[in-house]
Amino acid sequence: MSLRNLSIGKRGEQIAKEFLEKHGCKILAQNYRYGNSEIDLISLDNGELVFAEVKTRTSKTYGEPELAVTRKKLTQMKKAAENFITENENSLEYSSVRFDVIAIFIEKGKSQLEHFENVSLEY
Numbered sequence: 001m002s003l004r005n006l007s008i009g010k011r012g013e014q015i016a017k018e019f020l021e022k023h024g025c026k027i028l029a030q031n032y033r034y035g036n037s038e039i040d041l042i043s044l045d046n047g048e049l050v051f052a053e054v055k056t057r058t059s060k061t062y063g064e065p066e067l068a069v070t071r072k073k074l075t076q077m078k079k080a081a082e083n084f085i086t087e088n089e090n091s092l093e094y095s096s097v098r099f100d101v102i103a104i105f106i107e108k109g110k111s112q113l114e115h116f117e118n119v120s121l122e123y
Contacts, residue, residue, distance in 0.1 A: 014108070018101070025043040027046060028088075032084055035080075038080065039052070040102075047095040049085070051097070054101075055102070069101050100119060102115050103116065
């Protein structure tokens, strides 16, 4: 991954983090790693434990950002989420688990964000 893409990705994660916090979510972890898997943001949203993948683009040449989240990526997220829950079982209080995708498009210094809640692992 190029430094430019890494920088764009980090900017997108920061935008997503600020969005979630503004909407009442408590951020528990950022860039959580388990094996080869990573979860960009983990938060609590009104008792729901939320695992979010953030995809950021500056061009729609390769399609909308959310379309880059594949079944394989969601499966990896699920494995990492299970590990996060196991690691933190004594300190976590939640009623349910949710997987979200946050798609960000940045153009000319302005960003657009679309939040897809409760995405399915079955598609």
